[in-house]
Amino acid sequence: MSSCLHFWNTRVDCVTVVCFLSASVSEFLCTSSDLELSYTFCDSTAHTFMFNLTPCSMNKSVWKAALTWIPRSDITFLKIVFNVWYEGANALHWKEVLCSGSDDIYSVCGTLKGESFATVFDIKGSRIQFPKGNYNIILQSFSDDSDNNILMCLNFTMIVKQDAF
Ligand SMILES: *[C@@H]1O[C@H](CO)[C@@H](O)[C@H](O)[C@H]1NC(C)=O
Numbered sequence: 001m002s003s004c005l006h007f008w009n010t011r012v013d014c015v016t017v018v019c020f021l022s023a024s025v026s027e028f029l030c031t032s033s034d035l036e037l038s039y040t041f042c043d044s045t046a047h048t049f050m051f052n053l054t055p056c057s058m059n060k061s062v063w064k065a066a067l068t069w070i071p072r073s074d075i076t077f078l079k080i081v082f083n084v085w086y087e088g089a090n091a092l093h094w095k096e097v098l099c100s101g102s103d104d105i106y107s108v109c110g111t112l113k114g115e116s117f118a119t120v121f122d123i124k125g126s127r128i129q130f131p132k133g134n135y136n137i138i139l140q141s142f143s144d145d146s147d148n149n150i151l152m153c154l155n156f157t158m159i160v161k162q163d164a165f
Pocket residue numbers: 041042136138155157
């Protein structure tokens with residue numbers, strides 16, 4: 001079951017999705033002549049999470065992302081694991097510890113359980129080529145280094161409709 005608010009922003013041609021409950025149903029993020037993006041949560045637990053990406057196009061090498069998240073536990077340790085699957089094969093695997101508990105540089109570090117965290121950041125994709133095809137992007141976050149305590153897992157479906165220029 002899902003309960004999402006969709007805000008259509010015509011100026012930036014993208015959709016902001018605010019989900020208060022998890023969904024096994026796919027949440028539509030954006031579509032254009034060369035790109036289609038949607039996501040689901042991997043699990044069936046309730047999340048408060050909002051993600052917005054502009055522009056909805058592969059023609060750009062820099063995207064603006066905005067996210068709002070109310071974590072279910074305090075963020076002292078945070079590790080992100082990012083996997084890109086292209087036509088069924090693992091194309092990219094990347095992980096990074098964002099918060100270790102001391103000298104943290106990311107603003108998400110120290111967010112308390114139930115507290116709203118919001119940020120805006122750039123995604124630079126110029127070094128990554130995404131040929132035409134279907135992608136699954138799995139983004140997991142863990143509150144420990146041994147990948148036992150999962151905070152959240154997102155399953156993005158990305159369809160690149162034509163090769164970027
Ligand atoms: C992600 O979604 C795809 C279907 O779009 C599914 O086949 C796959 O198992 C999902 N992966 C995870 C980790 O939930």
